Amino acid sequence: MNPFEALGLPTRPDLTDEQVRAAWRAIAAATHPDRAEGGDLAVYTAASAAYAELRTPWSRSEAYADVTERAARAGRDPDTSPLPVIRDTEAAPPPPWQPLLALWQLPARVRRGRPLHLAIRAIFAAVLAMLLLQLIPGSAAAPADVIGIGLWFVLSGRKDLAPPPER
Numbered sequence: 001m002n003p004f005e006a007l008g009l010p011t012r013p014d015l016t017d018e019q020v021r022a023a024w025r026a027i028a029a030a031t032h033p034d035r036a037e038g039g040d041l042a043v044y045t046a047a048s049a050a051y052a053e054l055r056t057p058w059s060r061s062e063a064y065a066d067v068t069e070r071a072a073r074a075g076r077d078p079d080t081s082p083l084p085v086i087r088d089t090e091a092a093p094p095p096p097w098q099p100l101l102a103l104w105q106l107p108a109r110v111r112r113g114r115p116l117h118l119a120i121r122a123i124f125a126a127v128l129a130m131l132l133l134q135l136i137p138g139s140a141a142a143p144a145d146v147i148g149i150g151l152w153f154v155l156s157g158r159k160d161l162a163p164p165p166e167r
Helices: 017-031 041-054 057-073 098-112 115-135 142-160
Strands: none
Touching (some): 017 041, 041 057, 098 115, 115 142
8 A cells, every 4th residue: 555645645755744744634534433424434544554654754755665666566667657667677686785785874874863862772771681681690581581672672773763875
């Protein structure tokens, strides 16, 4: 599902918060299930999910990247035509050093993101891991718990980073 289409917005990452909010409110006001005529639950639910996905600039850029990637896989140009685009060459596979490039860009993404929030979360994760190791030393579950805390930090810390330069 294209969240931009669900809100009746153009597929662009540079939409403002107010444009997204206004589109959602218009659809929500017309289709809310508590309306006297019953509303349209399916449209309201789709619009609410789309609004949740497009609410912040970071999530709009992520959604735009997902939509363009799906369109590219299907052989369509996402910005202009719903018809397939004929390509004379296949897309080259990504270079093997691309994951290293992502690691190389990590300090800049932290600096441009929310470094204080990320540092507080890192300190919280470290203190929690140390406390856990003090409470259950030598337990078989301790390494798994510490790995779980580290995994939580890595997976949930993405929102504190700035978007990658290519988005």
